[in-house]
Amino acid sequence: MMHTGHRFGQYDIVPLLDGVFEAPADVLIHAAGDEARRRLIEKRGGKGIRVDVNCFVLRGPDGITLIDAGAADAFGPALGKARAALQEAGIRPEQIDRVLLTHIHGDHALGLFDGTAPWLPRAEILVPEVDLAFFTDPAARSAQPEGKRGPFDIAANLVRAYAGRLRPFPNGQVPGMPGIEALPLPGHTPGHTGYLLRGAEDSLLIWADTLHLQDEQTADPDIGLIFDTDPTTALRTRRALLEQVAQEGWLVAGSHITGFGRVRRAGAAFSFVTEG
Template identity: 35%
Template sequence: MAATNNKLTLPLLAAAMLQFAPLALPAHAAAPQVHSQAPGYYRMMLGEFEITVLSDGTHAFPIDTVMNNITPAQIGRDLDDAGLAQPLQGSINAFLVNTGKRLILIDAGAGALYGDCCGRLLQHLRAAGYQPEQVDMVLLTHLHKDHAGGVMRQGAAAFPNAVLRVAQGEADYWLSKSEQDAAPEFLRSFFDSARAAVAPYQAAGRFQPYAAYGQLEPGIRSLPAPGHTPGHAAYLVESQGRKLLVWGDIVHVAPLQFPHPDATVKYDSDAAGAQRQRRELLDMAASQRMVVGAAHIAFPGLGRIGKTGGPVGTGGSYRWLPVNYEGTPGAD
């Protein structure tokens, strides 16, 4: 009797299961892939100032031919520890400071000088809700292509109403024909690029190098940081006791130069000076719990500095502590 009941039950069970079987619906996974990032801007509040980080793009950084004072074994180990491999994509970041009264851009990316990888700063500036004509001042940390190239567009000023400022020592060096003739061959095109970048601002009377480091605008002052270039500057932005240190090219490759701060790049004008400035600014940022705005750390390049291997000022190594992402920008 039990066997007969089982034979009768099986067809009924199969019919019941069919009622709950998924229907064969058409798939939509064949939608085309986008292959592009979202607009590259990120905001945070610094006291009363609104900071908008703008990405100019990323480019393959040639670690194997550029990095000095670090061994291939250390490079391989540190990149592996960070889950990275060569070629490593390096970010090019710029920092827009809205004080409520003035709109000030610190560094301007590479513009057209690095090819198709970069030159997206103006696109991202507009996506962030601004227009190039609204920028009142552009402060450059130095006149290398990936920081100054973006101030021009097809030979004209990309920020037509802005005053362009850089340390006088930086301008004196990169705008000098005699310094260009004495420079290593691989650096000579940088002089041509610097002259081309500042030319439209010079013509308009808007190129104004500053002779002394210090306060340039309420809440913004320049700090001497020579080494990477002769007149390299950092900018300290401060509002309501909050501090942001925009440090230019103090660090190029975070996973290498935080554990090995004496690692340099061949583009450093003075490698020993670059090492010294790196440790001084790392110690300052760590001891004062500043937020750092880094030109070449993964976008948005905002973070704090942690110290390992001993107290601040005693040597050792460092670590990068990225700021926590906030969907609605709040005060740091």
């Protein structure tokens, strides 16, 4: 499903809904410890989480860019709808010039493949260098529990399938994309990255997976999910980013939040105000 878009600088951006991800309540964690986590789950009536999985299409003078690529068929029929949305928008795989990955997780990167073959015939894949370095490091892999080793397999396949087209890059100005800045948002993964699109009157930050639950985590940033590689760093990033976004007044979108919105201060914490 393709939503309506916004324009920032020289880019039109439209979110693509890849599907809805559901997980049980035990994926929730809380920085204040087990008792706070138990109270949180109780307060939610034991309900699990249900979040959008988004990627984004950018059109600009440098062609068509995807920010993330969804999950393809890797997680069953609930996800993998971004390809159909692109097709409905009249965009064929061979027309995509580049992909900006926010990080190397399955629901963001597995859409780049058909099985183990590359789905995109000519696009360059720009990947945050810190994430690529981490997920191609055998020592880092062996230090992770078995259940968290999937991204290492994805990284190995990226390196193989997109040989000659994989471009690791540092934080700051995105190579070849004026007006787009890569912001380091570590914790969810070591090189987890947001993209700031600067416009003359308004700017948009795509904060990827910094927050998954727009209302609950803005009201209580201590709420987290077990999917973070480093929950302590993820928490620090979340708090600092909410502060920055509220202060700057940027419009925000994310990989798992619905629509666009702004973060406002609300007492000691924050609130999320949807703007379509």
